[in-house]
Amino acid sequence: MPTTDGSDTGGTARHMRADARRNQEKLLAAAAEVFVGSGVDAPIRQIAARAGVGMGTIYRHFPTRSDLVVAVFRHQIEECAEAGLRLLSEAGSPFTALQRWIDLFVDLLVTKHGLAQALQSDNSRFAPLHAYFLDRLQPVATRLLDAAAEAGEIRPGIHPYELLRGIGNLCIGHDDDPRYDPRRLITLLLQGLRRP
Amino acid sequence: MPTTDGSDTGGTARHMRADARRNQEKLLAAAAEVFVGSGVDAPIRQIAARAGVGMGTIYRHFPTRSDLVVAVFRHQIEECAEAGLRLLSEAGSPFTALQRWIDLFVDLLVTKHGLAQALQSDNSRFAPLHAYFLDRLQPVATRLLDAAAEAGEIRPGIHPYELLRGIGNLCIGHDDDPRYDPRRLITLLLQGLRRP
DNA sequence: TTAGCAAGCGGAGTATCGTTCCGCATCGGT
DNA sequence: ACCGATGCGGAACGATACTCCGCTTGCTAA
Incomplete structure (x- = not known):
């Protein structure tokens, strides 16, 4: 039994509402950009803003940093x-x-x-x-x-x-x-x- | 010219008001205790409280952590x-x-x-x-x-x-x-x- | 001894950040 | 077109770093 349980945010889930999937992709892209510019410690708000989504959305898709x-x-x-x-x-x-x-x-x-x-x-x-x-x-x-x-x-x-x-x-x-x-x-x- | 300019908080300054010197010593003792218990990242407030002084005092004596x-x-x-x-x-x-x-x-x-x-x-x-x-x-x-x-x-x-x-x-x-x-x-x- | 003032003190105030929560919007199947 | 479930947004809360200024206190000169 691996310690990563594979049930969650890793691969985009099969049955996900279209907007949810869009937001997840926007978040991944935004996070990648922000990480390069400000490191992995960049404020969550900054990533959410860059992706054009609210804070709730980021926490729903990625519960922890x-x-x-x-x-x-x-x-x-x-x-x-x-x-x-x-x-x-x-x-x-x-x-x-x-x-x-x-x-x-x-x-x-x-x-x-x-x-x-x-x-x-x-x-x-x-x-x-x-x-x-x-x-x-x-x-x-x-x-x-x-x-x-x-x-x-x-x-x-x-x-x-x-x-x-x-x-x-x-x-x-x-x-x-x-x-x-x-x-x-x-x-x-x-x-x-x-x-x- | 060394990069530590020796003008400040290192050795207790010669002409310092008695209460100021007392507070500095209380702060050093409190910080040492807190560092052991909570690491060097312990909240400033915690150190100030342990020393029984206000936040202004700690920042005056030690401008940075x-x-x-x-x-x-x-x-x-x-x-x-x-x-x-x-x-x-x-x-x-x-x-x-x-x-x-x-x-x-x-x-x-x-x-x-x-x-x-x-x-x-x-x-x-x-x-x-x-x-x-x-x-x-x-x-x-x-x-x-x-x-x-x-x-x-x-x-x-x-x-x-x-x-x-x-x-x-x-x-x-x-x-x-x-x-x-x-x-x-x-x-x-x-x-x-x-x-x- | 005491008066005056500079040095020092305290903590409320400001700003930033993480995290939660819930009313509202949107999607997608019927 | 309708409607329930799903997802969204951002206000709200708590923690922390750091600043600022009115008040207190120690020191010294008279």
């Missing part, structure tokens, strides 16, 4: 997860696959302003987002790490969850500070992961 | 900075000194709930805290890294700022998730820093 964020980024998260499995069979070695996949993962986090920040927020507002990320990406990370460990390329015993979370943390705040490039540190981290 | 946090943790930050230089002359090798110092640094961050989080907050509320941390600790990190690089123990070219910030990031959220232990990742990071 997380639900909205998940809906907006679902495609990219899905792609990232699939790319991981593909890389495992295509790349030269499991470690190379791991490196490349983490690169994609970092892309996902740094491209969307504040997404990494949101993921780690101690504030529980983003719990569902956190859960969805984990549901989709942790299994991929596990497979990549296991493969690299079996091939003897990295030391065993790394916790996939911890690695994902750590990388997520490292990506926080990269966009308001040119001196800070998380990729350099992540490279170091992967270096430390290698078997001597 | 950062100023208050800095004042509360100044001692510990100072100690951490001094310990770094001491370790450099006492520890067996520069790399050992670096390892131990980073351990102290992590202690500082994880002991105080939400301190790491506050340091990286994209919210500009904590800018002065960030500045003070850097002013005091970055020079220490630089000396430790330089010494280890000269001794050939680590690869050169690491940015001290980036390392500090990265470690700070890694420490975010450790206290609401038993599965996540930043120290393991930081060990890995240091491992990756070592010269092959």
Whole structure:
């Protein structure tokens, strides 16, 4: 039983009134725009205004802010997860696959302003987002790490969850500070992961 | 010219009315208590109430939340900075000194709930805290890294700022998730820093 | 000792944001 | 065309950050 129960705002439901469906799409588009401009912490009112709908509407379709964020980024998260499995069979070695996949993962986090920040927020507002990320990406990370460990390329015993979370943390705040490039540190981290 | 201009709330000013000084001390004590219980994001009102003063008073003494946090943790930050230089002359090798110092640094961050989080907050509320941390600790990190690089123990070219910030990031959220232990990742990071 | 004034105090006031709630409009089947 | 269910909008409420100004209090000079 997955922790995301799939019953709700993910895929547009089959039997939905036309206006409701229209509004949901308007909201997704508006949210995507606003997130780019003001980060995932942008005021709800701003998103509602941009979409031209009332506040009630936004809360009906996306009860929590997380639900909205998940809906907006679902495609990219899905792609990232699939790319991981593909890389495992295509790349030269499991470690190379791991490196490349983490690169994609970092892309996902740094491209969307504040997404990494949101993921780690101690504030529980983003719990569902956190859960969805984990549901989709942790299994991929596990497979990549296991493969690299079996091939003897990295030391065993790394916790996939911890690695994902750590990388997520490292990506926080990269966009308001040119001196800070998380990729350099992540490279170091992967270096430390290698078997001597 | 340091970025902390030293003219204000740091050390209690010399010529201050007795009641003002009393209030400042009450505020520092109250803030320290509240931070432990509710994290550094606790409502200002709560701190003011605990200290038995009005909101105007708290804003007069500590114009931003950062100023208050800095004042509360100044001692510990100072100690951490001094310990770094001491370790450099006492520890067996520069790399050992670096390892131990980073351990102290992590202690500082994880002991105080939400301190790491506050340091990286994209919210500009904590800018002065960030500045003070850097002013005091970055020079220490630089000396430790330089010494280890000269001794050939680590690869050169690491940015001290980036390392500090990265470690700070890694420490975010450790206290609401038993599965996540930043120290393991930081060990890995240091491992990756070592010269092959 | 005391008078006067600057330094300091308190908290009501203003603004922003999240979230709820319910009267009203709209859709879609009959 | 009608009508019930579904969905909509935004006013209203509570929480919080931060400001502002009339009043109080400590300090000092006479």
